[in-house]
Amino acid sequence: MTGERGGPDVRLRGGAGMRLRGLVRKEFLQIVRDPSSIAIAFLMPIFLLVLFGYGVSLDADHVPIALVAEAPSSDSADFTASLQGSHSFAPRTLATMAEAEQALRVGEVKGIIRLRADFSRQMRQSDGAPIQVIVDGVDANTARLVLGYAEGAWGSWLAGQTAQRGQTLSTPVAMESRIWFNSELRSRNYLVPGLVAIIMTLIGALLTALVMAREWERGTMEALMVTPASMTEVLLGKLVAYFILGTGGMLLTVGLSVWLFEVPLRGSFWVLWTCSSLFLLAALGMGLTISTLARSQFVAGQIAIIATFLPAFLLSGFIFDIGSMPAVVQAITHVIVARYFVAIVQTLFLAGDVWSVILPNALALAVMAAIFLTITWRKSRKRLE
């Protein structure tokens, strides 16, 4: 019916395939030519990878501490040597407590280990020798690590001493610890895989919301609407292009993680691929949903950062463990899409195909993706109001 009234050449027209191909090609040309797209899609991931791969470490390595031996003896020298031999500490030997306290105050050292003048004598008595450990509690995380390491260093030194004397240290309970999944305790091993979630949020949600808003801002959306292309096709064009771009970001991150940062990938790559795709669809759904609300790039960018990027960073378990958050915040994390994906990625990289973790989380991702894409689809009409 429209064919007869719409003009004689309607029957000769190409169909949805031609329109979609045209739209996807347009998106790629724009991505390639637009410096801000390239920055978000390629430079940001590399920057984040380098930052988290080399810069940020949650391990305490070579923590500067002051060591005060009030009366140097062979025992205290021996203890100092054992501290210097460990990776955890970079000890500085200071003569008095006053000097050490000053160093702690100005932040030159993170803690003080004090061996009293009667250290050697007390050591050989039955109730043992007390060691004073003072830590800078400003950075609570490092403070706890210093305490733990100090105890460990002390324990192993004592064991060594006892062994030298041909005895065994007798404690009623002995701990035999073994570390699973990330046996070297490298924080990089769980930070870098988590970056896949951050990078795909950037591309899927932030970049997509921005480019949709740009179409409104520049008036091109109005022109697109008055073509035979349906709104679904316009959305699908964006979805396909940014899905491919997001997959590229995922491959880049995984490749660099495995080959440059030597993070083990213990699970199957194809499971990772499938789950990434689900997450990417959810992220794209969020980006497109934002673009139905905000028609200026500034507002779209603000919403995308606050509603998707920051939660993915802070509330997904990427850096901060969800289990140690307050109950209310823990409850909130359930609506953060990245949370489910971070759980999958960390499991796949460090533990392997643990289906009891992967399946429920993947299901959550699929539901989230379906919700956001449905909202977008229902909200987008070919109308300007």
Add this chain to the structure above:
Amino acid sequence: MPDHLVLEAEGLSKSFQAGSRRVTALDAVSLAIRAGVVTGLIGPDGAGKTTFMRLAAGLLVPEAGKITVLGLDATKESLAVQAALGYMPQRFGLYEDLTVQENLDLYADLQGVNAAARPERYAELMHMTGLAPFSRRLAGRLSGGMKQKLGLACTLVRAPRLLLLDEPTVGVDPVSRRELWAIIDRLVKSEGMSVLLSTAYLDEAERCAEVVLLHEGRVLDQGPPDAMSARMAGRTWAVTAPGIRNRDLQAALDGQPGVVDALVQGEHVRLVSAASDLPDSVSAYPGIVVREAAPRFEDGFIDLLRQRQEGPRHMASMQGQAEGTATDGIVIQVQGLRRRFGDFWAVDGVDFQIRRGEIFGLLGANGAGKTTTFRMLCGLLPPSAGQLQVAGLDLRHAASAARARIGYMSQKFSLYGNLSVAQNLDFFARAYGLSGRTRQDRLDWAASEFELGPYADQLSAELPLGYKQRLAMACALMHRPEIIFLDEPTSGVDPLARREFWQRINGLARQGVTVLVTTHFMEEAEYCDRLAIMAAGRILALAEPAAIKALARTPANPEPSMEDAFIQLVEVSDLARAAA
């Protein structure tokens, strides 16, 4: 819908929420558009043109009424309508980071043009628009006129039966405008296309076969433009009074009983009378010389608007503006002024002098260098080379001292949208350092002179365009500047508001305020004492309007318009550049 119609609207209404105000964009509009001709949808900004276009394209849903396009209900069958018509929105809908060819390919894909049919269609479009040499250039790097032609080509990749063009000629130079009209005429003649084109330029009405005059959401008149001018036959005059400046003559005659309209038009004052004989108030003017003039479309429009106007007309006097230093002399001196952005000379050697109390116009298309020149004169942008003296001060050394003596009103009006009218006025008064009694006097002056009193508490963002313009002008004049710079002050405002605006400008000039104004309205150029025509950063001609028009006089065209003169100057300079 009868066969000879392509579009029919019945009782169409639409309104929008703008802040706390509900704005009626269209109010029970009924009209019909004939097949196979160009119909002009004419009216100032805010008349409802774009809303009508969007309703016709199925992009908006009307609150009441019905719109039928090519036999289809545009609201209910919007997809089918969109597949059948061509629509170019105001900003052309181009992707600036795609090349000319890529833009065409995209729209060909979207319109489903067969690969086999493309080469021929592309060749036709390229030939028509003259874009062939630029097919690999990014659309964002094209000039305004070329963008507009590319936008049109994209709309035409598949020849639509009905073409909707929303203000295609805004901000486009006269040469491109003329070319665009040539393309449209050819489409109508050779392809039998029907075109609906909206415009705020009244002089474009005469190029349409039929015209719909839209004002504040209502249809004022509809029919062939000749019919509208014919109604005015015998009521239009060209008057002069030897020894009296046209500006003073215009001020004396405007608003007299029986005078509908009085405008300075270069060498004479153009007068429209209410009846077919000359009013006594005019014929009694000492020494007046009257001859009949041909009626124009605009005369009919003004006549209609005046009939609707209620109450007596306010005659802006602009009393008490000038300072007591009425010495004749040069107040603005510009020599060899140049300004570079990167490797592009936006202003490339400009010289002129402006006398006190003169109205000096800068006429040119977007990108000609007008705004850059302006910013340098206001001390907002340092020149790359050249001498600049404003009010006797060298802007290189005393920019802020000079700024205290100038007023500046920018294209976008520079108002704080979320402050009320009174707050805006108060802010600008304080920003110019006025205090106590002086400030109160100036605020009172602004409220009464510009009739802003009733709007004092309204947010300035929610003001109608004409009032925004008044407010911006009041703010710019707050500190009684000796010189006022007006950057495209009248874009988009309706013809009555424009006349009122020029009345104020004339009042200022009569009191010795120097006025420098840029415009792209050719007819406004005629209100100036002297005029510089700019293109590509240079001045092509600098003279009185009558002398500039005379440059284009030929036996075939004994009374050239300002646009004829402009186009000829641009063409001559292009030829000279090509030869060099």
